[in-house]
Amino acid sequence: MEEEQQTIINHHPNISNDILTLTKPLRCIVKLGGAAITCKNEIEKINEENLGIVSSHLRQAMMVSSSTSEKVPGMDWSKRSGVSEISTAVDDFGDQSLLDSSNFIIVHGAGSFGHFQASKSGVHKGGLHLPLVKAGFVATRISVTSLNLEIVRALAREGIPSIGMSPFACGWSTCQRNIAAADTSQVAKAIDSGFVPVLHGDAVLDDLQGCTILSGDVIIRHLAELLKPEYVVFLTDVLGVYDRPPTDSNAVLLREIAVDEDGNWSIVKPALENMNNQVKITVAAHDTTGGMVTKISEAAMIAKLGIDVYIVKAATNHSFRALNGEIRGDIPDDWFGTVIRSSRQNQGSS
Amino acid sequence: MEEEQQTIINHHPNISNDILTLTKPLRCIVKLGGAAITCKNEIEKINEENLGIVSSHLRQAMMVSSSTSEKVPGMDWSKRSGVSEISTAVDDFGDQSLLDSSNFIIVHGAGSFGHFQASKSGVHKGGLHLPLVKAGFVATRISVTSLNLEIVRALAREGIPSIGMSPFACGWSTCQRNIAAADTSQVAKAIDSGFVPVLHGDAVLDDLQGCTILSGDVIIRHLAELLKPEYVVFLTDVLGVYDRPPTDSNAVLLREIAVDEDGNWSIVKPALENMNNQVKITVAAHDTTGGMVTKISEAAMIAKLGIDVYIVKAATNHSFRALNGEIRGDIPDDWFGTVIRSSRQNQGSS
Numbered sequence: 001m002e003e004e005q006q007t008i009i010n011h012h013p014n015i016s017n018d019i020l021t022l023t024k025p026l027r028c029i030v031k032l033g034g035a036a037i038t039c040k041n042e043i044e045k046i047n048e049e050n051l052g053i054v055s056s057h058l059r060q061a062m063m064v065s066s067s068t069s070e071k072v073p074g075m076d077w078s079k080r081s082g083v084s085e086i087s088t089a090v091d092d093f094g095d096q097s098l099l100d101s102s103n104f105i106i107v108h109g110a111g112s113f114g115h116f117q118a119s120k121s122g123v124h125k126g127g128l129h130l131p132l133v134k135a136g137f138v139a140t141r142i143s144v145t146s147l148n149l150e151i152v153r154a155l156a157r158e159g160i161p162s163i164g165m166s167p168f169a170c171g172w173s174t175c176q177r178n179i180a181a182a183d184t185s186q187v188a189k190a191i192d193s194g195f196v197p198v199l200h201g202d203a204v205l206d207d208l209q210g211c212t213i214l215s216g217d218v219i220i221r222h223l224a225e226l227l228k229p230e231y232v233v234f235l236t237d238v239l240g241v242y243d244r245p246p247t248d249s250n251a252v253l254l255r256e257i258a259v260d261e262d263g264n265w266s267i268v269k270p271a272l273e274n275m276n277n278q279v280k281i282t283v284a285a286h287d288t289t290g291g292m293v294t295k296i297s298e299a300a301m302i303a304k305l306g307i308d309v310y311i312v313k314a315a316t317n318h319s320f321r322a323l324n325g326e327i328r329g330d331i332p333d334d335w336f337g338t339v340i341r342s343s344r345q346n347q348g349s350s
Numbered sequence: 351m352e353e354e355q356q357t358i359i360n361h362h363p364n365i366s367n368d369i370l371t372l373t374k375p376l377r378c379i380v381k382l383g384g385a386a387i388t389c390k391n392e393i394e395k396i397n398e399e400n401l402g403i404v405s406s407h408l409r410q411a412m413m414v415s416s417s418t419s420e421k422v423p424g425m426d427w428s429k430r431s432g433v434s435e436i437s438t439a440v441d442d443f444g445d446q447s448l449l450d451s452s453n454f455i456i457v458h459g460a461g462s463f464g465h466f467q468a469s470k471s472g473v474h475k476g477g478l479h480l481p482l483v484k485a486g487f488v489a490t491r492i493s494v495t496s497l498n499l500e501i502v503r504a505l506a507r508e509g510i511p512s513i514g515m516s517p518f519a520c521g522w523s524t525c526q527r528n529i530a531a532a533d534t535s536q537v538a539k540a541i542d543s544g545f546v547p548v549l550h551g552d553a554v555l556d557d558l559q560g561c562t563i564l565s566g567d568v569i570i571r572h573l574a575e576l577l578k579p580e581y582v583v584f585l586t587d588v589l590g591v592y593d594r595p596p597t598d599s600n601a602v603l604l605r606e607i608a609v610d611e612d613g614n615w616s617i618v619k620p621a622l623e624n625m626n627n628q629v630k631i632t633v634a635a636h637d638t639t640g641g642m643v644t645k646i647s648e649a650a651m652i653a654k655l656g657i658d659v660y661i662v663k664a665a666t667n668h669s670f671r672a673l674n675g676e677i678r679g680d681i682p683d684d685w686f687g688t689v690i691r692s693s694r695q696n697q698g699s700s
Contacts, residue, residue, distance in 0.1 A: 044429040073481075077467045077489035078496065079394040093482035117427045128543055131423075132443035138511050138545070139427035142503055145514060146428065149496055161488050164495060169519040171536040183533065186521040193478055193555055195488070205543055 023192050026229040027102040029220050030058065030323065032151065034111025034201075035237040036314035043112050044143065051154045053315035054235060059158040061323040062104055062196070072159025103191050105223060106155070106162070107199045109216045113147040114140045118203065118213055124177075126209025137211055140203040141168060148200045155198065163195040167202040167214055174214055175207040179222050187223070199223075217298040224302045232302055233322045234295065235314035240338030241296060243267075256331060258343035259303040265296075265340070269331070296340075303340045312337035373542050376579040377452040379570050380408065380673065382501065384461025384551075385587040386664035393462050394493065401504045403665035404585060409508040411673040412454055412546070422509025453541050455573060456505070456512070457549045457566045463497040464490050468553065468563055474527075476559025487561055490553040491518060498550045505548065513545040517552040517564055524564055525557040529572050537573070549573075567648040574652045582652055583672045584645065585664035590688030591646060593617075606681060608693035609653040615646075615690070619681070646690075653690045662687030 032054060039045040059072060073092035110118075118124060121136020128134055148164045155162035171183040190197045201216040217234075224232055242251040255269040299309040310322040318336050321327060331339055382404060389395040409422060423442035460468075468474060471486020478484055498514045505512035521533040540547045551566040567584075574582055592601040605619040649659040660672040668687050671677060681689055 073485065075485040075488040076492055077470070077486075078493055093480075093485060120427070130443075134511055134544060135423065135425040135443060136427075138425040138506050138513065141513060142426055142428055142499070142506060145502075146499055149492070149499060152495075153492055156488050156492060161484055163488065163491060163518070164516070165519045166514070166516065168513070169515040169536065170521070171533060171539075173539075183521060186519065189523075189555060193560075194484060205539060210543075 022103065022188055022227065024103050026191065026227045027104060027231075028061075028323065028325070029105045029107065029223055029227075029229045029232045031216055031220055031232070031234040032106060032108035033234060033236040033314065034109030034113070034115075034216075036111075036235045037108065037151065038111030038113060038147070040112055040237070043116055044146075045112055046147070046150055050315045051151065054319075055154045055158040055160065057315070057320045057323055058104070058106070058155065059160050061320070061325075062102055062160065074159055075156035075161060076153045078153065104196050105187065105191070105199070105227070105229070106151075106196060107216045107220050107223070108148070108151055108201075110144050110147065110201050114144040114201070114203075114213075117143050123203050123211055124213040126206055126211050128205075128210035133211065137203045140213070141166075144200055144202055148198060151200075152198050155196065161195045162198050163190050165190065165197045165199050167199055167219060168204050170199075172202070172214060172219070173205045173207065174212055176209065177206065177212050179214070179218065180207050182219075182222055184223065184226050188227070217295050221298045221301050224307055225305065228305070229307060231308040231310065231322075231325060231328060232299075233319070234299065234309065234311040235319055236311060237314065239313045239318070239336045240311045253336065254338050255336075257300075257303075257338060257340045259300045259340060260343045261304065263300055263304050265300050265303075266343075299340045303342050306342050306344070309340040310337055311340070372453065372538055372577065374453050376541065376577045377454060377581075378411075378673065378675070379455045379457065379573055379577075379579045379582045381566055381570055381582070381584040382456060382458035383584060383586040383664065384459030384463070384465075384566075386461075386585045387458065387501065388461030388463060388497070390462055390587070393466055394496075395462055396497070396500055400665045401501065404669075405504045405508040405510065407665070407670045407673055408454070408456070408505065409510050411670070411675075412452055412510065424509055425506035425511060426503045428503065454546050455537065455541070455549070455577070455579070456501075456546060457570050457573070458498070458501055458551070459566045460494050460497065460551050464494040464551070464553075464563075467493050473553050473561055474563040476556055476561050478555075478560035483561065487553045490563070491516075494550055494552055498548060501550075502548050505546065511545045512548050513540050515540065515547045515549050517549055517569060518554050520549075522552070522564060522569070523555045523557065524562055526559065527556065527562050529564070529568065530557050532569075532572055534573065534576050538577070567645050571648045571651050574657055575655065578655070579657060581658040581660065581672075581675060581678060582649075583669070584649065584659065584661045585669055586661060587664065589663045589668070589686045590661045603686065604688050605686075607650075607653075607688060607690045609650045609690060610693045611654065613650055613654050615650050615653075616693075649690045653692050656692050656694070659690040660687055661690065 037047055037051045039047050117136055117139040121132050123133060123136045123140050145166055152162045152164040165187060170186055171181055173181045187197045199219055202214055203211060204214045206212040220232060238246045239253050241254045243254060244251045252270065254267055257265050258268045259265045302309050308328060310327055312319045312322045321335060322337060327335060327339060387397055387401045389397050467486055467489040471482050473483060473486045473490050495516055502512045502514040515537060520536055521531060523531045537547045549569055552564055553561060554564045556562040570582060588596045589603050591604045593604060594601045602620065604617050607615050608618045609615045649661065652659050658678060660677055662669045662672045668685055671685060672687060677685060677689060
């Protein structure tokens with residue numbers, strides 16, 4: 001598998017039929033959910049504890065050869081506030097490549113960044129000719145790119161060669177809120193050069209309505225279609241997908257969802273009586289990109305391609321195992337999370 | 351002029367012969383020199399005073415209809431440290447377009463951001479397979495993108511619809527340190543949507559040596575060739591180009607330099623005896639992209655195209671006049687700075 005070349009057709013309308021190759025197949029696309037890495041009820045506040053644990057989990061999952069305790073030199077050489085000198089670990093870097101990392105892409109949501117600015121101005125509804133929308137577009141991008149920078153920093157401190165890549169700057173745009181253009185060649189080049197691209201939900205131009213918000217979930221589906229990762233992990237702030245809002249004490253965690261060739265999905269585990277087959281989902285009022293509705297439908301479209309999707313609580317042992325790829329076969333009984341996979345793939349085990 | 355469509359051939363090898371159009375011609379490309387907007391001797395420190403004045407100058411130069419005192423609502427709606435609520439000026443935005451701005455592109459240098467990380471690791475010399483270079487690449491991008499974010503913020507606070515666009519993410523790359531690919535279509539789209547793109551010197555991939563540093567000056571030359579601005583302004587920390595290092599008390603400010611069709615340049619003003627026709631230039635040891643040498647040769651290549659280049663001290667009345675386009679004809683006697691222009695254009699006046 002490692003030696004195989006993976007061929008990707010780039011769908012950018014300006015670069016049609018241009019064939020990209022990844023020298024090593026893509027192992028995983030990870031979504032860092034906004035709710036998992038920010039404090040959702042406090043504007044522009046990062047959940048530092050979760051972000052630190054998630055970064056450490058990612059480093060361990062990526063660097064197959066390194067043990068849990070092995071320290072990788074940090075790659076954020078920024079000046080810390082209150083310290084006049086920059087301390088780098090330049091001497092810690094040997095001549096040989098320590099970082100035998102497998103290919104990952106990270107995409108993060110906005111959480112308490114960006115949503116305020118976007119919803120105040122209605123960026124998702126378009127209308128760039130209106131001064132308020134234009135200003136909101138600028139304000140939204142400032143907010144989400146500042147979060148991106150902090151996430152890139154947290155990953156770099158762990159020794160992950162993370163590279164921030166803003167979808168707007170990469171030329172991603174939409175038409176009626178569906179992806180119209182997305183230059184993934186630069187993402188592929190970054191991966192081939194040994195970097196871990198870090199993308200994010202962003203304010204983008206829309207051919208029809210002027211502008212909108214492109215969610216991280218839609219970005220992931222598009223990248224998964226083009227780059228065919230082995231699996232996709234969504235890190236959230238709850239254990240997985242429930243049959244009703246997780247705040248409801250009767251809510252039941254859905255362990256396994258099967259998606260057929262038409263994209264229809266059904267619950268495989270648990271096989272409960274009286275179970276509503278139609279999962280009830282609530283959308284937080286401030287979530288301009290659709291919350292759980294978007295997440296499940298995007299996840300189903302990925303699973304349809306034969307790619308396992310794990311929706312799991314960030315910074316837990318469950319998410320660590322999912323990132324490591326331990327859930328790819330049978331789902332362990334002591335693992336809590338939601339697996340969404342193709343029903344074809346599933347037929348043997350269920 | 352305003353009605354004219356400007357046609358641009360995009361040189362990206364993957365998008366050859368793709369024709370881009372700007373609905374309004376580009377008025378000006380501005381370089382915010384690293385030395386002008388950062389404290390060069392203090393690592394990762396912004397010169398807030400200069401950046402504030404420059405942002406205000408830019409707003410006045412762009413918004414032709416607005417007077418000096420007219421307040422434009424800010425577009426940075428980030429949370430300020432120590433303040434729990436975000437105060438936005440949502441009510442200050444009317445229904446009509448206040449921002450009848452002319453087309454500008456801003457490119458900034460790194461100054462005391464990025465240089466430390468780049469020179470410590472030798473990113474400009476390439477060798478991405480070496481862990482130190484790879485880590486330095488990550489560290490350099492973190493540093494320069496954090497400066498980019500702060501500049502975008504300062505401009506947005508002034509009411510300029512600024513949009514950060516990182517050259518690496520935009521797909522800019524080099525071959526033997528010359529530009530090999532540069533997707534300017536997204537820059538053009540951002541301008542056409544009424545935004546002011548803010549690019550920067552960046553760590554980029556190099557086809558031959560793995561990676562290098564792409565300087566802001568080279569980016570400007572490339573953008574000038576493709577987008578043909580009316581004029582280009584380099585904002586620096588000295589009055590302009592001198593015949594010897596400006597720290598030398600005998601240094602003479604060169605007021606006008608003419609560039610012929612072959613790119614050779616000669617001093618037009620002042621017409622001094624004993625003047626060294628070969629300007630002496632020093633390169634600061636930490637300036638990994640070449641400093642003044644690069645600046646003058648890039649400026650000469652722009653002037654050769656018939657585009658005036660003004661090199662002028664930031665945050666002064668001289669730079670304000672240059673940004674406003676007041677130096678386009680005869681050079682006023684009370685204006686201090688260096689004009690670099692095509693000798694053809696120049697023949698009538700000298």
